[in-house]
Amino acid sequence: MRAGLAAWLLSMLLFGCGTEARVLPMMVEAGCDAAAGPCGAEGEALSIRFRLGAPVRPLSRFDIELVAEGPSAGRIAQVEVWFEMADMDMGLNRYRLDARGKGRWTGAAMLPVCTSGRSDWRARVRVAEAQRTYEAVFPFRVKGR
């Protein structure tokens, strides 16, 4: 009984509460800027290429493109992208991408101006299939302010 409770607590810690699918972090290639060219990321059964713009400027619409490969690529149910800054609340900038077939997903977004004049953003990409959700965080820089 006690062992069962411990196992339950451990699973809550590892996979989160309730029915939310577990999130698997992906390894993003070093030194990439998703607004300067495609950035790759590798996960358990999925690899993706992610690209923004170009160009990416505040208050100006830009394209988002993700191309998925690997065993999970054909089972993707939803792709969402959050745009955020490290250590700064930039509001909720969340976008859902549309399936274009053959593992390709696209969308468009617009970012606010940073009141601190920073240009270093990051895109938190969540790729969800039935059993699991992959997450990759891609750094990028906007042009101008």
Ligand SMILES: [Cu+2]
């Ligand atoms: Cu900011």
